[in-house]
Amino acid sequence: MRRNTLSVVSDDLRSLAAIELHHEVAQFLYLEARLQDLHDYDGWEALWESDAIYWVPANGQDTDPERQMSIICDNRSRIHIRIEQLKTGRRHTQTPRSEICHLISNIMVTEVTEDEVSVAANALVYEDNLRGETLWASHNDYRLRKGSDGFRLVRKKVGLVNNAKPIFTLSFLI
């Protein structure tokens, strides 16, 4: 069900004016980026809904994750394992942790339903670790669900622009 964000209707999300909705969405994406930059693993994990999918495809932007290899294709329980592993302090590739700076830009609300909003954005992430400096550029798609205390992530896709090429280890939260 595709609806223009500018149409003002009575439902919760759809009642928000476009500018207000855009602001709320941007604030949420900046919060997520900040939690990632700070390696606040619990804070970041708490953003995810129970039916979440965290997807970083490989070899293109529109592959079938049921049949094709992805860099990450985590359901909620695997997101939890990923976070728990980072928290052991023995995830060697993050010990010491990467220094991270996420920049989120080009935010567009692409679809609004009663309780969910779909968003596209670009991300540029600077990483510095033992190996050196790496830049990660991606086209991201999000589906956010509105709850009583704000948005939650239902789906996040990080479409790295160079995901068909050999890439270095990607072990921080992108």
Add this chain to the structure above:
Amino acid sequence: MPLAMMDADLSSLIEPTRVNSRLYTDPTIFQREMKKIWYRTWVYVGHASEIPNKNDYVTKSIGPTPVLMVRDHTGEIRVLLNKCPHRGNQLCAYREGNARTFTCPYHAWTFANTGELIGYAMPDGYEGVSKVGVGLGKAPRVEAYRGFVFASLAGDGPTLEEHLGGAKAAIDQLCNNSPTGEVELTAGFLQHRTKANWKFLTENETDGYHPGSVHRSIFQVARSGIANLYSAESTALTRDFGNGHTEFDLRPEWRRLGEPLTWFGTTPERLPDYVTSMNEAYGPERAREIMIDGSPHIMIFPNLFIAEIQIFVLQPVSVDESIQHVTAIQFRGAPDINRRLLQQTMGSVGPAGLLLADDTEMYERNHRGAVVPDPEWLVLTRGLHRERRDENGYLVAHATDEVPQRGIWRHYLELMQD
């Protein structure tokens, strides 16, 4: 000393139980490896299932050299070098496709997918000049074993069968886990880049000593019993097949536990369709044996690592950079297990893999250490006192012993000195 190590006696750097750090860091040794190993011996290129139809092609590599693995218009698999013989241009810029011919974008020289030159722009300029002998470079020897395609850039040498030796049985073991006896590599590859010499990767693949520390985090979080396979009590074996091929043989552990599909961390109840098709294909008794033994963990020198449920193709790019190409193994005709094979593979391997990101971190630290001058020598003495010959005459030792690494270096020295 630009070519210092091209002809030097490498036995001064490789001893039976220790190797010199310089082997991992010297660019002239890397050049010599290309000549003596990668552009000479059998190197794994790709799988027949990646080019199922006539005229299919896929871009692959032999070391740093880009090649096209092609099923030509007659159905024969060929390995062509991706270089136009006119001005050296990269011929094909696509990852895969279907084409009877390749046309170079520079001057429109066109080649059949068998490698022969068949035409060029403005042929009047070549009046009296023969097209014969100006085709694409080709691997003179290409052979497949159960779909696994290997190529040698040398015109002669041991046959693929001689090269594989005891490792052939491991490929059979893998294929037996498919109800059709066939595996497919159809899920696409992750390409994991690392700043490390390729030999750190080859040596690590059958190292049973590292998982207890490198992978402790995921063993702890997943609360899996996998850690026991790498413990002092493990009955798993490290094995040296010769020719540089090495194995981490888990069958003693799986046979001790005696339950089908334990090797895959699951039970027959969870994969009913797969078990039914295995029973139909092999009969219940043999199927049970196959499903207890599981899939092998073998490093076929120099670049094919079959890691139970996935394969890695190791590619040296330069003395300090390598790429791991990795994909899930799929068993032809077994959709229920294939979904799990893909899910588990994606969780474990590649740039964000819960296992391989840590291995790859170690490769980079290995390499950073190798350039440190003192101590020069790296020791491979683990398990010397308890290595022995198995019933087939292959050297074996405890799960955590360095029989594989010693075996790899023994073969490496032979090839490099030859």
